[in-house]
Amino acid sequence: QVQLVQSGAEVKKPGSSVKVSCKASGGTFSNYTIAWVRQAPGQGLEWMGRIIPILGIANYAQKFQGRVTITADKSTSTAYMELSSLRSEDTAVYYCARAGMVPEYFDYWGQGTLVTVSS
Amino acid sequence: EIVLTQSPGTLSLSPGERATLSCRASQSVSSSYLAWYQQKPGQAPNLLIYGASSRATGIPDRFSGSGSGTDFTLTINKLEPEDFAVYYCQQYGSSPRTFGQGTKVEIK
Numbered sequence: 001q002v003q004l005v006q007s008g009a010e011v012k013k014p015g016s017s018v019k020v021s022c023k024a025s026g027g028t029f030s031n032y033t034i035a036w037v038r039q040a041p042g043q044g045l046e047w048m049g050r051i052i053p054i055l056g057i058a059n060y061a062q063k064f065q066g067r068v069t070i071t072a073d074k075s076t077s078t079a080y081m082e083l084s085s086l087r088s089e090d091t092a093v094y095y096c097a098r099a100g101m102v103p104e105y106f107d108y109w110g111q112g113t114l115v116t117v118s119s
Numbered sequence: 120e121i122v123l124t125q126s127p128g129t130l131s132l133s134p135g136e137r138a139t140l141s142c143r144a145s146q147s148v149s150s151s152y153l154a155w156y157q158q159k160p161g162q163a164p165n166l167l168i169y170g171a172s173s174r175a176t177g178i179p180d181r182f183s184g185s186g187s188g189t190d191f192t193l194t195i196n197k198l199e200p201e202d203f204a205v206y207y208c209q210q211y212g213s214s215p216r217t218f219g220q221g222t223k224v225e226i227k
Binding site: 035037044045046047050059061062095097099103104105106107109110111112 | 152156166211216218
């Protein structure tokens, strides 16, 4: 069955960067999009952006433009999300989620990666 | 950006009762590209409904979705103990994709 397995928890200093991975198995990686969604403690879900691996094209939410980079390695069926210039407000659980090309609802999710930003 | 507003914020109900959750969009959601997710503490969200009214694989038929345009509803008939959770709506018809703020269904 389809599984998305994310990298482990991270603790980062303000101003640094973090890169979270999401390895897919059980499906054809290139036939789907991979999105990144974050959830601050006790808060709701926030879409950050997504990538279409077969095209290598990524789109980002305006809020994260210039700070987030989403990439994908088709050879290893792994997507990555890198967030730079970290601040305390970026402390959150970061999820990857798989969606079809069209329509793009999220049918599988990774287990989440807690990123803590603290001095 | 389409803003999704969910109501109520919290719904206090007993097992066996019906839950009715609302999701209102600031502008029309194209092609009824509206999904509902359930999230339990410490877990990733789980897809319940897509296309406003289609149940995802393995989702019990006590969950149903309806609506179009700007007004959508998730109904849970005869609440089971495992249904007490937070529910989010999400639109995927335009970019950026956006989520509602969530409705918590709690045990009364």
